[in-house]
Amino acid sequence: xxxxxxxxxxxxxxxxxxxxxxxxxxxxxxxxxxxxxxxxxxxxxxxxxxxxxxxxxxxxxxxxxxxxxxxxxxxxxxxxxxxxxxxxxxxxxxxxxxxxxxxxxxxxxxxxxxxxxxxxxxxxxx
Numbered sequence: 001x002x003x004x005x006x007x008x009x010x011x012x013x014x015x016x017x018x019x020x021x022x023x024x025x026x027x028x029x030x031x032x033x034x035x036x037x038x039x040x041x042x043x044x045x046x047x048x049x050x051x052x053x054x055x056x057x058x059x060x061x062x063x064x065x066x067x068x069x070x071x072x073x074x075x076x077x078x079x080x081x082x083x084x085x086x087x088x089x090x091x092x093x094x095x096x097x098x099x100x101x102x103x104x105x106x107x108x109x110x111x112x113x114x115x116x117x118x119x120x121x122x123x124x125x126x
Contacts (some may be wrong), residue, residue, distance in 0.1 A: 002026040002115040006041060009120030012086055016124070020081040022117060023094030032099050036070060036081045037110055038092035043068075045095070047108040059106045064090075086124045089102045093119040 008020040016107040020036070022058060028119040051061045058070050071084040097113035107113065 003097055004064075004098060004115055004117035006094065006096050006120040008118040009094060009122045011123045014086060014088055014124055014126050016086050017082070017084045018086065018122060020083070020096075020120060020122075022079040022093055022096075024077040024079070024096075024098065032101065034072070034096065034098045035107070035113065036064065036078050036079075037095045038090075039095070039119075040092040040125055043092075044096075045110045047082060047110075048094070048118075050106050061108075083122070088124045088126045090122060091124050092107075092122060092123050095119045101103060 003025045004021045008018060010018060012018055024031040026074060033050045033052050037045050038048050039045040048061055048064055049068055051070045051072050053072060054076060059062040060068060067085045072079045096117040099107050099113045101107055101112055
């Protein structure tokens with residue numbers, strides 16, 4: 001069983017920064033991607049960023065490219081999401097997720113991920 005615990009959310013003004021952390025415990029599939037998703041009120045959960053433990057390759061949604069950076073620490077089984085130049089439209093609950101799907105493509109749909117954290121609220125004021 002895999003457990004994911006997010007931390008680091010909060011309230012920040014537009015243009016500010018936050019760093020989210022996701023600590024993973026249990027069986028970790030080192031060759032499979034992990035991702036960050038977010039869900040704003042009244043909207044579907046959307047993919048934000050993904051990373052592969054092996055090799056550290058990353059992938060971003062267009063809406064956050066150039067502002068957000070995903071990274072991982074294998075020794076700590078922790079994935080981070082550094083969010084810079086935050087905008088009010090970034091306000092959402094942010095979730096960490098792990099997939100057990102193999103292959104070389106990136107998984108952008110929430111149903112493709114098997115394990116989820118509890119979520120952490122990020123609020124950006126204008």
